[in-house]
Structures are given as structure tokens and as C-alpha cells.
Amino acid sequence: xxxxxxxxxxxxxAKIVISFFFVYFLLCIFLFFNQxxxxxxxxxxxxxVPTDSNIQELSFKTQDNIRLNGWFIDNKSxxxxxxxxxxxxxxxxxxxRIRIFNDLWVNGLxxxxxxxxxxxxxxxxxxxxxxxxxxxxxxxxxxxSLPENIILxxxxxxGAIAIHTAQSKPVFKTIxxxxxxxxxxxxxxxxxFFPTHLLLRFHFNNFGKVQNILSPILVIHSSxxxxxxxxxxxxxxxxxxxxxxxxxxxxxxxWWFSESYTLYKVYxxxxxxxxxxxx
Numbered sequence: 001x002x003x004x005x006x007x008x009x010x011x012x013x014a015k016i017v018i019s020f021f022f023v024y025f026l027l028c029i030f031l032f033f034n035q036x037x038x039x040x041x042x043x044x045x046x047x048x049v050p051t052d053s054n055i056q057e058l059s060f061k062t063q064d065n066i067r068l069n070g071w072f073i074d075n076k077s078x079x080x081x082x083x084x085x086x087x088x089x090x091x092x093x094x095x096x097r098i099r100i101f102n103d104l105w106v107n108g109l110x111x112x113x114x115x116x117x118x119x120x121x122x123x124x125x126x127x128x129x130x131x132x133x134x135x136x137x138x139x140x141x142x143x144x145s146l147p148e149n150i151i152l153x154x155x156x157x158x159g160a161i162a163i164h165t166a167q168s169k170p171v172f173k174t175i176x177x178x179x180x181x182x183x184x185x186x187x188x189x190x191x192x193f194f195p196t197h198l199l200l201r202f203h204f205n206n207f208g209k210v211q212n213i214l215s216p217i218l219v220i221h222s223s224x225x226x227x228x229x230x231x232x233x234x235x236x237x238x239x240x241x242x243x244x245x246x247x248x249x250x251x252x253x254x255w256w257f258s259e260s261y262t263l264y265k266v267y268x269x270x271x272x273x274x275x276x277x278x279x
Contacts (some may be wrong), residue, residue: 043116079272091110149172152173178222182207183204
């Protein structure tokens with residue numbers, strides 16, 4: 001359509017609209033090709049391995065031959081936690097987990113996904129992370145841990161990897177902490193002004209997988225979580241078909257662990273069936 005030159009105002013409006021859609025289109029392209037940088041925040045800056053005598057640094061390989069780095073906290077317990085951390089930092093950013101493993105008197109494997117910390121390679125797609133989770137589980141089996149003595153425990157984005165790993169496995173217990181329903185839901189909530197259903201390449205459909213977990217499940221979520229609304233935890237809890245419990249805490253997404261530690265520890269001790277004077 002050719003707008004007559006005697007209507008300069010309409011010409012200006014048309015130019016603004018065309019410019020807006022051009023910029024919008026460029027932003028969509030940017031989001032499609034750069035979404036990894038908006039989802040994953042790995043750090044290669046590692047703190048030294050804690051000097052505690054019960055901590056060992058180790059490595060193991062994935063199915064596609066990528067070497068992953070981890071720390072093993074050895075409390076000489078029959079029960080072992082495999083902990084899947086969130087999307088930020090690396091295992092040295094999660095040293096507070098060592099405290100809870102020691103307080104609960106369980107062994108713990110903290111490991112980094114590919115591209116995080118000392119782990120090799122980079123994340124290319126969703127299946128890479130699923131291979132990392134499976135590798136951690138298989139590693140613990142290779143060390144002699146029995147499936148019925150393994151606890152799968154995850155936080156935030158780590159939930160997407162662990163829920164996939166936990167499907168159909170006869171583990172002792174699973175713990176879902178501050179995890180989202182799906183990445184599609186997170187994207188739609190935070191970037192509602194973009195066609196995220198067309199742009200997203202990482203879906204992490206936890207809602208469709210959580211019902212496939214065989215073991216008893218504890219869902220933990222803070223009512224004050226500003227990044228992943230507690231409604232996500234509630235919906236995941238409702239989807240679970242087998243034995244389940246829900247623990248509502250307080251505090252922000254990244255700091256509620258410290259703010260609700262006493263409640264957290266007592267509840268976990270009960271859920272994991274750990275005697276009060278087990279040490």
C-alpha cells in the first residue's frame with residue numbers, strides 16, 4: 001500500500017510500526033540463538049576442595065565420553081545423596097550442602113554438569129544434561145551403592161535433570177527442591193511478550209515426568225520464592241501419584257536454605273528415616 005505524501009503523519013506512524021516489528025523480529029532471533037546464556041550461568045572459578053577429611057575430589061565419564069568433576073562426602077553411611085545443583089556457578093558454590101549431608105549423616109555426591117567448574121565440554125542441548133545425570137547415577141552404582149540406598153536430591157534447574165534421571169529407578173527417596181513445572185511455563189511467565197513456544201529449544205518438562213518416579217517424594221518450596229513461584233511446587237506435588245510429602249518454607253530462592261535450616265534439617269531427618277543420634 002502506498003500512502004499519499006499529503007499525509008506525513010501516517011507515513012511517520014507506518015515507519016514506527018515497521019521499525020518496531022523489525023526490532024521485535026531481531027530480538028526473537030537473538031533469543032532463539034542465545035537462550036543458553038539466559039538459562040545457564042556456569043562458572044569455571046572453583047574454590048579449593050574443602051579440607052574436611054571426609055571429602056574426596058573425583059571424576060567420571062558420561063556416555064558420550066565427557067569427563068565430569070565432583071566431590072564425594074564420605075560419612076561411612078549406607079545412604080548416599082546424589083545432589084543436582086541449580087543453573088548458577090558450580091559445586092564450590094554449594095558448599096552449604098556439605099553441612100546438611102554431615103548433619104544428616106549421609107554420604108553425598110556433588111557434581112558439575114558439562115561446562116560447569118572443572119567438568120569438560122559445553123551444553124549443546126537438553127539431552128546433554130540428561131546424560132550427565134545418568135552418568136552420576138551409574139557412577140554411584142559402580143562404587144557399590146545399591147539403588148535402594150540412593151537418594152536423588154535436586155534444587156531449581158537441577159530438578160529438570162534429576163527428574164529425568166529418577167524416572168523408573170528403584171531409589172530410596174527423592175527430594176524436589178524449588179523446582180519449576182517446565183521451562184516452557186517459566187519462559188511464558190517471564191517473556192510473555194515473545195512467542196516462546198516457537199523459540200524455546202530447552203523444554204525440561206518436569207510436569208510430564210514426575211509421575212514416573214517410583215520412590216517416595218518430598219517436595220520443598222518457599223512461599224517467598226521470587227524466581228520460581230511456589231505454585232510450581234504445588235502443581236508438581238499434585239501430579240505425583242505415589243507416596244509424597246510437601247514442606248513449605250520461607251525465604252528467597254537462593255537463601256531460604258539458610259533461613260529455614262532448622263525446620264529443613266528436622267523434616268529431612270524424619271523423611272529420610274535417619275535416627276536422631278545416628279552418628
